[in-house]
Amino acid sequence: MAGSVTRSQSKRKKAKLSNDKDIVVDRISNLPDSLLCYILSFLPTKEAVGTSILSNRWKPLWTLVPKLDLDEVNIKYKPLTHIVYRILALHIAPFLKKFSLRIKCGAREYFHVETCIYTAMMRNLQQLQLEIVLNNYTEEPFRFPHRFFSCKTLVVLELRERIEIDLPSSFEFPSLKILSLIRVCYSDDDCFSRLISSCPVLEDLSFEKAGIPISKFKICVPTLKRLRMKFRKVDYELVIDAPALDYFEFQGDLRNFNFLKEVTKLVEAHVDIKAVDSYDNRRIGNERGYEIGYGDRVFRLVKELHNAKFLSLSPGDKECLDFRSIYPSIFKNLVRLNFGLERCNWHVLQALLQVAPNLEVLVVKKSYNGENKLGWMEPLHGPTPSYTPGYLLSHLTTFNFHQFEGSDREVEFVKYILKEARVLKTLTIKVTGKLLKESVLQKLSMFPRHSATCLFTVESIYC
Template sequence: MGSHVGNDEDKISQLPDALLSHMLSFLLTKDAVRTSILSKRWKNIWASVPSLDFEHYSCAGFVSFVDRVLYYRDSLDIQRFRLHFKCFPIDVSSIDRWIRTATSHNVVELDLCLNFLGGVEFEVPESVFECKTLVVLKLKSDSSFTYAPPKLGCFPNLKCLHITIDYPDKDLLEKLFSYFPVLEDLSVEGEWNDHVNCNVKLFVPKLKRLSINIHSTGYFDEPYEYYFSIDAPKLEFLDLRVDILPSMSFDNSKSLVKAIVGFYYHPAIMQEHFCDRATKILAPVSNVEHLSLSAHFLDASCIPAFGNLIHLKLVLHDCYRWEVLAELLKKSPNLECLVLEHEQDNNCYPENSEDEENAVDQENTEDPWWNCEESAPRCLLSHLKTVLIRGFMGCRDEKQAAKYLLKNGAVLEEMTIYVDNVLYSREKLCMEFAHFQRGSMTCRLQLV
């Protein structure tokens, strides 16, 4: 990029410094620095970029490069400081120095991904916890990551905290979540093993969004316990995805509007406490208007009443466990939109399959819930307007469920079915559905 390209004037180089600096902020810092060779006009633009983005996975020359960049920017504030670093060996004093520099230059967003090989431990500087300008903090690390937050004055203006920790110890978890006076968005992720026995207490008075995504790496054959106590009176959105169900309690959860709940498959679902913990986890979200529920082997008895629920997405992992859907319809009188999503199960077969006789559950064949004589759920008679079915496999029970919804959906306006099995004739399926009885004569049926 010179001053001219052919007869065309270089219009980009004529842009104001502030705009060029903003454009470079979307690049890795090493690429932003490289633009200094383009021309004299570009020589020092990179030095005013408000965002510093360092990403490296080897040590050769990286430490000196970061030091030089910070030296040339010594008098300028740092809006965003991103450091994703993985190498061996490393002098952690350099990492400490860079983070302290960022916090001393009024950093607003701090994004750290620090994985040290060889058993090296790194303690997050106290300046991170005390930084008055810090609004967004993202921390990702393995078990080498440690910290000792001060007892008072932590995160005075922090509004967003995303933390990913693999294989943490008990003390690490219990010390991490201290009082957050203005935090609005909290995300906790990681892989935990079967040695986690901790009590995590959160009191977050202004929290609006909470995400917990934890996968276990052990079989948990022995008794285990990790406990979340959450007091968040302004919480509006909850995203909970776990396989080993924790003991969890919510205080002041009446402000919840939307929830995503996913219980991943794990051998622990066969343990006696699974149903009890599932019930206690679902109870606090019973006031939501929007719910996405995905669970393996969830018993219908765990389902609470959802008096405010308008939009429901239910992910089915076993196409013959429809009693959960039945219970949700019964306990959601104001439901307007239903999304059913099927994740393929090896035990689910299309109707024309040779293995169908083995696939159909005997109990469902004799008394499926959609053939019962009792009146249809209230939501079908007066509120449900839209049904969307994804991953339709052509199984007998899937068709019967769709038939039941069509027949009893008195105010149903649209049903859309995405067929996900090329072995099943879509044309035959369309003809079959065309003969199904409909409770609403204005309902539009689409098979995609």
């Protein structure tokens, strides 16, 4: 009897659970349009349009999203007119916050590209991202139309690849704060400088130049806060007048580089120099790969960054014979240094450690294998600052060394850090090759150290 009652109760519970499962409440669809559109704005337009098949409730929502993100790089010309035009025609948002178009096309399709962009701009466009990938690289680049330079609402402009900038006689981007120009073409040498000088509230500038040389870049923007640059296989002269700069990033070939004013507000800087044969062929052919004037160019750039709190520096694989002159500059604000170590730049690292009395974190990433003749040497060659003995590494708490191979120079460097860093808390060594973690850890523990509380960590990495 009891068993019968139990089975009956079990059946009723299962029936109840079954009924509960049949009642599914679609709480997402009951959210207001504004919130659903906000959610859809994080999706590419193609996926946002796909939600229209869910129900009648979702069918019109994508047309209200103030963002269009179209990647048509793998679609031919006919779908462009049928798809992009159709999307623009159906889209009924009162304004466009962002219009992104990445398309592969030829010169015959430029008219359609221009029409799409113009349609977007007529909706008080705030952000434009445009990338042109040509069917045939020998074709003329897409010329950014003059009428687009009159857009008063544009806050972000990002142009990439085969686009030519040819400026009208007069124009202004009164609202533009972020400008990105990646491998675009310029109609003349003054075009770049004229463009950025016509952006009175510009705060963020990114540009990359490769291949075709341009004689001079001038960046004169009092409001500029963030600057990112990349030069590849191109000769140039660069002048920067940006006193409000707080973030600086440079990558590539280092040529004629000049800051007109001190960047006193600088907080973070990243410099990754890729040394190549100079265009004027002024080289001395020796085993060190020394290039006349190279060290001076590196020094002048790094010296301008002496106010930075965070510095990431890879000075390249050419020897900087004249880098010792950095001593007059004191990096008193520097608390973190990430250093890319090459065969010929150990002394650059030495020089920086001599002039960074408040350094707290040091990360060294070695980019070569094997021993070299220009490793760590103590004492440091050349003149040293008078304050150095009492302050050198006195604030260093963290030291990381990547790709440690156990060479004599590397061992001497680690010993030096342990001896000088009086408040060191953590020392992390990442070893490569056949080095055993245990043997490295045992060797480290035998070195004299100034800090009794330092924690050693040895990790294996595989390159």
